[in-house]
Amino acid sequence: MGERAAVVWPGADAWSVEPVELAPPRAGEVLVRIEAAGLCHSDAHLLTGGYAGLRRPMVGGHEGAGVVEAVGPGVTLVGEGDHVVFAFMPSCGTCPDCTAGRQHLCVLGAGVAQGFAVSDGTPRRRARDTDLGSFCFVGSFATRTVVHERSVVRCDPALPLDEVCLLGCAGITGWGAAVNTAGVGVGDTTVVVGVGGIGAMALLGARYAGAGQVWAVDPVGSKRDAATDLGADGAAASTAGLAAVLRDETRGRMADQVILCAGTGDGAAMAEAMALLGKQGRAVVVNVHDDAEREVRMSLRDLQSYEKQVRGCLAGSWSPRHGLSTLLDLYGRGRIPLEKLVTARYPLEKIHDGVADQEAGRNVRGVLLPAA
Ligand SMILES: [Zn+2]
Ligand SMILES: [Zn+2]
The missing domain is CATH 3.40.50.720 (NAD(P)-binding Rossmann-like Domain)
Structure with missing residues (x-):
């Protein structure tokens, strides 16, 4: 599948929005069309090299929301057509931290720096004949992504995706x-x-x-x-x-x-x-x-x-799934004024404007609209 994504390459200090090949979902994975992706400062750290050991090239973005377009074998948590918000820390459910109720500290977090699929450790994206990582296993600065079903939480389709996307990082954190x-x-x-x-x-x-x-x-x-x-x-x-x-x-x-x-x-x-x-x-x-x-x-x-x-x-010291479910419910009841937090929206190609506005302090949260 031919997609577009914002990639940070070795030696670069800015996003490159370019064509990216995306592999179809494998067992336990879902293909998501990304309708909205929040610009979090953690993504800006990818550009400045603030995280040692982080893979480049990497597709940015760990906050986002979209629509499931296809599911791989064995997926049970979501189905085609579901609206979902990304959880940037997928929890396995069986490691010592998950079983102790600390799902946000799941052992799977160790793979964030590489950004390859949590299921088998292989990449789902390529560009310029090179494997790409997906930041926090999500890589939401893109038209579509393939993630593990544990990296998404279903939400009410009546909720605006360009607002609920914030709950994935800013919200739970x-x-x-x-x-x-x-x-x-x-x-x-x-x-x-x-x-x-x-x-x-x-x-x-x-x-x-x-x-x-x-x-x-x-x-x-x-x-x-x-x-x-x-x-x-x-x-x-x-x-x-x-x-x-x-x-x-x-x-x-x-x-x-x-x-x-x-x-x-x-x-x-x-x-x-x-x-x-x-x-x-x-x-x-x-x-x-x-x-x-x-x-x-x-x-x-x-x-x-x-x-x-x-x-x-x-990640706000709570299970991303529990946190997201809680906040989605509160937002759906009108208790969280997310509309006040989204201060600007940009097409994917204008990500540089979003980064510049963020650096200048002009946004509470800027949101990319990759699928628009
Ligand atoms: Zn973040
Ligand atoms: Zn775990």
């Missing part, structure tokens, strides 16, 4: 970071640093979980406006700038949770986040860091005396 990893409780004070798709969902998740105050930090004015529009009590341009406000608003108790959702994190941002926390406050690290980053200088005295905590967060 951001909302889950607030509700699961951070453990936001009723009356808590929560700070979200970085208002992209993931930060926006973290903010909404914290609000939904009953936070008393939700504060946002973002250097871009339009994103601070978006944060307050989504229900934040206020927003500051920097973490340091929020400190005085927070001290006042919490009578010195400071934040219960700080959720780090910037495009790229670093040790300095981490230290500033730790300084915003009060007693037993928890910093949740959602944003990706450069592989070479090793430094964080923070008050270890405060860490001990105030019992502060630091937790990493992958």
Whole structure:
């Protein structure tokens, strides 16, 4: 099958949208026509080489939604014509982490860097006589893809795919970071640093979980406006700038949770986040860091005396299938205003505009429409 996809080649620092050969689905796999694909900052890291050991060439995109056009032998979870959202971490169900209820940490995640089929470790895409990986086994920056049936979750066909696509990464990661990893409780004070798709969902998740105050930090004015529009009590341009406000608003108790959702994190941002926390406050690290980053200088005295905590967060710390099902249901009931998060739409050929808008902070979430 001849398709088009955005590929990052060795030595390149931009997507190349070009013809790609796609093999038909094998046992347990499905062919999906991709109607919408979100531009997440994790894809931008593919261009900058932020992930060491990641295969090139690779088809980008791990967030998306579409329609199943064909199924391979033995597929039982979905059928032809079903509308689906991609789960970027397929869980096997039988490894130690899956059986312990940590499906987001499934052993299959080890294959993400290669991006070949989870079922047999072979590629499904080729271009220029070369095998292509598919980022997170999805590779949604393309007209069609072939993925394992565990990499998709069926959704109500009445829901707009250019909005529900966000739930696959921004949704489960951001909302889950607030509700699961951070453990936001009723009356808590929560700070979200970085208002992209993931930060926006973290903010909404914290609000939904009953936070008393939700504060946002973002250097871009339009994103601070978006944060307050989504229900934040206020927003500051920097973490340091929020400190005085927070001290006042919490009578010195400071934040219960700080959720780090910037495009790229670093040790300095981490230290500033730790300084915003009060007693037993928890910093949740959602944003990706450069592989070479090793430094964080923070008050270890405060860490001990105030019992502060630091937790990493992958995929919102919950089963992608459970997370997606939960959020699809809430969205279907009108509880998640995804329409406010999608700030621009682009045809696949205009992916460079989407990347530029993302880098300039013009989008909460930009969405590609590959099949359009
Ligand atoms: Zn993502
Ligand atoms: Zn597993």
